[in-house]
Amino acid sequence: MDGVTFAPVQTLHGWAQFSPFxxxxxxxxxxxxxxxxQVNGISSCLKRHGARFPTLHSGERIKSVVDKLKSAKSYIRxxxxxxxxxxxxxxxxxxxALGALQSYTAGxxxxxxxxxLLSGDATLPPFVxxxxxxxxxxxxxNWTSGFSFASQHRFNPVLSVIMSKDASYRYSQTSANNTxxxxxxxxAGDGDEKSDAWVNIYATPIAKRFNSLALxxxxxxxxxxxVDLISLCPFDSVAKQEPSQFCNIFEPxxxxxxxxGMNLDKYYGTGYGQPVGGRVEGVGYVNELIARLTNTPVRDNTQTNRTLDSDPAxxxxxxxxFADFSHDxxxxxxxxxxxxxxxxxxxxDETRVNPETEWDTSDVVSFSAEMVVERLSCAWDPPVAGYKPTEYVRIMINDALQPMSFCGADENGLCKLSKFVESQSYARNDGDGDFEKCFLTQT
Structure with a gap:
């Protein structure tokens, strides 16, 4: 947790995407x-921003719930x-402050x-x-500052591309083509129906409990x-960098x-469970990743920005x-x-928890979460005459090595680069028709 330890891990596991890294x-x-x-990313390809305050609408809802509780004349507990x-x-x-520290420490x-990997060439720092x-x-x-500091300011990466309308940066484009x-x-659909169904199941009894305790x-x-009140526990904790009193009013x-509920929201929002949008919105980035891994031009007909991706600058x-910063x-x-x-x-399943799920938002999209993609060259040890080293790929999410059976990974999580690229047919085929669903109303 980037040097800040203010809550037990089992509690953080219940904080979903609001958990500190x-x-x-x-x-x-x-x-x-x-x-x-080669490392394609932050210390990986992709990193979420650091810990933050609630969004505007979320914060307004949280304050409204707090005001409800504060309106009570007395409390039983x-x-x-x-x-x-x-x-x-x-x-x-x-x-x-914790969020700023997380990215700085990651750098x-x-x-x-x-x-x-930098080979002493200060003219080719990480591309951000x-x-x-x-x-x-x-x-x-913050990440570039941390990287620069650690290198004693020999390597000074800068944020070179902001994929936005912000005219104050040299390279900027509209958000429509933004990987x-x-x-x-x-x-694009969302995960509201599934997550709301679960909220009604688990949160209704909790609401009744609080309504009986605040008179x-x-x-x-x-x-x-x-849901908003529970989220105040992590938001208040990361802001104050100490356990919030709101954490104590809930049971494990x-x-x-x-x-x-948050797992359902992500899985059915932009994950495998969403038929319109969902995983196809990640296709452009995957095709950019393949280009980096293979040192070839980007080939994509989804949401990549062709102008940016065709320019070596x-x-x-x-x-x-390479360091890319994004959202959960x-x-x-x-x-x-x-x-x-x-x-x-x-x-x-929106009716019951699966404690063995792979889809654990605390583990994979926490504040400052990161996906690391490494390209490796592997040879026999000791060397074998006539044997050429082979290129491999491995991926980690928050340092957890991904098994990647889809490309034949071994016990070390290693896939041959050629097999990895072959396994990405969904991206290389522009989402197998799923991208078109983003623009054609279904009948």
Missing amino acids: YPVRRYRVPPKGCSIT EDLQFLKDYTYDLGFDDLV QLAFTRYSH RSTSSSRVIDSAH LAHSGCPL DMNSNLTAADV EDFTNFEW TFPLDRSI NQMVAIYSALGLLNEKHEVL
Whole structure:
């Protein structure tokens, strides 16, 4: 958690996409005989922005729920008494201090782990892109600062491309063709129906519990209110960098159920469960990744920006480290387009929690989450005459090595580069017709 430890891991696991980053596994160095020849990403390809305040609409809802609770004349339980003197004081949208630290620390780690790829050439630092949200831009800048500091300012990466309308940056385009934002599918569906069904199941009893504990309120809490109130626990905690008192008013099972609702929202929003939009919104990024891994031009007919991707100044192939900054929804689409988190071919159930799910939002899209893609060159050890090294790919999400059976990965998570590219037929075929659904009303 980037040096900040203020809550037990089991609690963070119930915080879903609002969990601060934590390594899911210990980073595994390449096996003997293999060396990393390129890292496509942050210390990976893709990184979510750091911890933030609630969004504007979410914050307004949270404050409204807090006001409901504060309107009570008395509370039965002692752990609610703090509400009498509590004032909601969180901001909106922007990074909190912890969020800035997360990206800065990640930049330092990226240098420590991958600086050998830079070959001493300070003219070719990591290439950094972001989408246009201020918290994403700030995260990218914090990462470049951390990388620069760790290198003793020898390598000074800059944010070279912001995929937005922001005219203050040299390279900018409209968000319609943006592989780092969930914006390329006008008719995209969402996960509301599935997640709302689960909220009604688990949160209705919690609402009744609170309504019986806070006496003489102006109005009763609803199931939807409970979701906002639970989310205040992580938001308040990451903002204050200490456990929020709101965390203490819920049971461990409440957080488990809260996270399952968020899992459903992501899976059916931009993941495998969404037939319109969903994983196809990650196709453009996957095709950019293939271009980087194979040192070939981008081939894509979905949401890539052809102008940017065809210009070596805005989409270079001569770098060894690439850093892309995005949002959780888009990361889910990219994971799904790649075929990750699908080893069990699970379909999430909106009526019950699956504790063994691969689709754990705390583990895969936490604040400052990252996906690392490494290209490695592996040879026999000791060398065998006439044997040429083979290129391999491995992927990690929050340092957890992905099994990637879809491309024949071995026990070290290694797929031959050629097999990996072959396995990405969904992206190479522009989503097998799914992209067209984004623009054609279904009849």
